[in-house]
């Protein structure tokens with residue numbers, strides 16, 4: 001990883017967007033996440049890394065209450081978005097997921113046109129008052145997702161007819177169409193080829209100017225390329241969290257050191 005200028009990474013004084021304290025998750029008798037404390041900064045890409053089964057996706061899914069859909073999941077602790085507890089009874093998970101959007105491992109466009117994939121969220125959340133306004137949102141999101149030029153002449157074609165990399169960028173356009181404040185990405189490049197991966201990574205860096213991005217990745221190179229902060233999970237514990245440069249060049253915990261040098265995982 002010599003070509004990556006980690007030491008040049010500067011984490012600015014962005015404010016906390018998400019504050020997690022004492023987060024525990026059980027699936028039935030499996031204790032998947034143990035007492036996790038994290039501050040996710042605004043306008044920052046945060047990478048979650050760690051060996052398979054360490055709880056990265058579980059924690060990611062706590063941040064927009066996706067785990068609510070898993071019958072056996074029990075979540076304890078506190079997760080605040082801009083100071084408000086997202087698990088409060090008054091919070092509507094559907095509204096929360098518009099603010100804290102998600103992109104999944106496998107591109108999963110709706111069986112609808114390219115246009116309707118992006119327009120769906122703004123429509124159900126009442127974010128546009130006219131067709132012209134909706135057209136504007138669709139175009140701007142497809143542009144932000146670096147897909148507009150490839151699809152502008154076939155907006156009525158099915159989203160599922162695009163290539164894998166294009167489908168993932170369509171899913172990113174769909175996720176940003178509700179103007180989220182945080183975007184969660186669960187291994188968003190694992191089904192993509194190197195060219196599509198590079199496009200999505202470039203996009204992640206651009207999206208950071210608009211909101212926080214949290215990415216789960218199995219690739220340490222990817223974490224080093226795209227993130228400013230990295231959290232290392234192991235056996236359900238958050239072992240170490242800090243600036244990406246520090247985590248990769250001078251980890252404090254021997255378990256982090258072992259993982260990044262390939263001895264565990």
Ligand SMILES: Nc1ncnc2c1ncn2[C@@H]1O[C@H](COP(=O)(O)OP(=O)(O)OP(=O)(O)O)[C@@H](O)[C@H]1O
Pocket residue numbers: 027030032050051052053054055056057058059070072
């Ligand atoms: N829906 C579920 N029901 C039961 N157990 C689950 C469920 N989802 C995850 N687990 C368990 O919780 C633990 C953490 O899983 P999780 O998917 O969060 O790990 P991960 O670090 O994201 O793994 P991977 O890198 O393989 O995706 C594992 O022991 C897993 O088997």
